């Protein structure tokens with residue numbers, strides 16, 4: 001009997017991702033010209049959430065190593081004190097794995113494939129897999145929360161999930 005559970009990867013869209021945060025992309029975003037029309041501002045694309053004591057926003061770069069598919073998902077985590085945004089600094093795809101909370105533990109995860117030009121802002125206290133680049137080492141601009149308190153909670157699944165490309 002197959003003891004692992006399978007998750008089929010879905011395309012990343014604002015609508016599908018809405019329960020977990022926002023998709024950061026220019027496609028379909030509100031924008032307006034600034035700098036005498038020489039620049040277009042794609043405005044207010046995501047909601048940065050900062051909770052807890054002495055909270056402040058952090059801007060970092062994560063240099064992630066690639067994962068192979070199918071992916072064995074054994075753990076998800078969440079940040080109870082703040083959101084976490086990932087914006088790729090390359091054109092390569094990456095996976096975003098998220099899950100709803102069910103009485104303090106994650107429900108069945110969902111896996112989204114980000115297209116070139118798409119990033120995500122994962123809402124505060126939302127279960128997610130760690131940064132999952134595909135194909136090659138990739139850099140991401142990160143906006144998340146600094147300050148006092150423990151901002152990381154992990155959940156280890158009793159049985160792994162097998163994350164696969166959809167048929």
Ligand SMILES: NC(=O)N[C@@H](O)C(=O)O
Nearest residue numbers: 077084128129130131152
């Ligand atoms: N731990 C850390 O900074 N990264 C994770 O939060 C992640 O989501 O990749």
Ligand code: NI
Nearest residue numbers: 077079084130
């Ligand atoms: Ni995280």
